[in-house]
Amino acid sequence: MKHHLFLSVFCALLLCGCRSYSEKEGTLVCGVPVKGSPWQFAAALADDSKHAFTPESVTVFEKKAYIRGYVNTNLSEHPYHEFPYENGLVPGEIWCELEDGKVVKARLYQSVFD
Secondary structure, eight states, rough: HHHHHHHHHHHHHHHHOOEEETTTTOOOTTTTTSSSHHHHHHHHHHHOOOOOEEEEEEEEOOEEEEEEEEGGGGSSSSOOOOOTTTTTTTEEEEEEETTTTEEEEEEESSTTOO
């Protein structure tokens, strides 16, 4: 029970650090502004000096895109170092909504807690 509580609190804290983004609102996802195509956004994430999210693949559809990679929990107040993620990098996906091939909204989802 204590382990499940920790995971719930950790997940909530992690998602607060990597919120959803709407270009009109001017907020960020994992510290990176969303601009351009899903590939351009993934490149910006990869080039970010903090490396909060490291992309590994991009899948693009007409209205949606999915950027899969790893979230660096070492940057959070409560890093996750449970097996098999002892290095603090946990799987995650950024789900993007597209208009005319450009990202207009994005949100980070954690897959380790599902």
